[in-house]
Amino acid sequence: MAPTRVKKFVTKDLTVRAAAVNATAVVEEMRSIQNSYPVPTVAVGRSMVASLLMAAHLKNNQELSIYIQGSGPLASVFAQASFEGKVRGVSSSPQLEVPVATDKILLAPAIGIGLITVTHHLPNSHTPHRGTVELASSEIGDDVAYYLQQSHQIPSVVSLGVHVNSYGKVEAAGGVLIELMPGHEESTALKIEERVKKARPVSNRLLEGATAEDLVRDLLQDFELIELDHEHDVEYKCRCSxxxxxxxxxxxxxxxxxxxxxxxxxxxxxxxxxxxxxxxxxxxxxxxxxxxxxxxxx
Ligand SMILES: [Zn+2]
CATH class of the missing domain: 3.90.1280.10 (HSP33 redox switch-like)
Structure with missing residues (x-):
């Protein structure tokens, strides 16, 4: 498979920024290393995608992690990504079996209520920046959006999707992060909101062959976009010792x-x-x- 990258865009007036990625290969790599079952795979996968998207807006040698602690049987989920696209993730119980009633995997029953902590690591600094908020829906995308609103006053759309097949393998994983920057027009927010309502789930779009750029254009088709350079291949990488x-x-x-x-x-x-x-x-x-x-x- 060709290397994948996080695609970054801004609107011409610079008031909206976007990042999107097809992370199928790295999420499947995590699943196969850990032999994780569908619900933990989806939870860790969505967290890996969210951390990749947020980390792509950092600077060289900076990292970001997402740590979710819940009251449910999947007590914790952790993912970490660097600006350079290195990502890893794990949950407290990779082999957790949760009955899945429908085709769509819901994480809330497994994670329960709890907290999401986002930590921003700066190189050569022992004091990372850390923010914790309550989980909004325990589906991870909304929780990251709630964190961005509460901790950084940034209204955002965070759409994450991980699809596993009937053997538990990851067939699609990716997401898109849209952030409204200070100075944006109210009409901009309304236009995006309308597109979000009509948008199909990210994992379906990826299964159809949509690229990261397509995911951004689905939501920002009303705006002229400028692509920003981000020349880093996404890679599952651990720096354990x-x-x-x-x-x-x-x-x-x-x-x-x-x-x-x-x-x-x-x-x-x-x-x-x-x-x-x-x-x-x-x-x-x-x-x-x-x-x-x-x-x-x-
Ligand atoms: Zn390791």
Missing amino acids: KERVMRSVGLLGLAELDEMIEKQETTDVSCEFCGRQYKLSVDDLKEVRQDVYKESLN
Whole structure:
């Protein structure tokens, strides 16, 4: 498959900006690495698409993550993307089975009520910018739009779509983000609203062969558009390391670590995002234990 990119546009008067992507390949890659079931696949997929679209408006070397915490059985969903199009995602239960009544997968019953946190990481800075709002619908698109309104006073349209076939494979994944910038005319908002009402679901459009640019033009056909350069291929990429994996093993707690050390065996740990295998020796585990113990004293 040809590499895919986030397409970015602004209207000629610069009061509306748009980003869209066909992310089918990276969402399917996530699904196949994690062997995730339909509902977690759709939840992580939509979050990956939203993070890619928002990250495309950042600057070089900046990243953005979306973290959803809900009261439902799919307790958390996380996705992270960089300006350069590197994306990854995971949920708390990739193999969660939720009965799906219709053709259309609804996330609200799985996620429940809760919070969405968007974190903007700047390079060389230890204090990322973080904003949290309540979930509006738990379908992710509306939740991101609500976050943009509440935290940045930006009215937006966030249409996300992930379609899985009867074998659970991702056949279409993508989305479009339209943002109304300060100084926009009221008539601009009304025109977009009308187009949104008539628009068909993103996943259907992608299955029909629509491109990222088509998704933007569906909603902004009343405006003259200027395409902005964004020369970065979208790629499923994890930057896990042995250190990070050791830190996550530390979360198991002292009792569990002691049990592992007692066995005197090398422990295999795989990264939940990308499946990469790490071997932790007994000495590694002892080091983790020491760190956890030190922290427990603080
Ligand atoms: Zn990884």
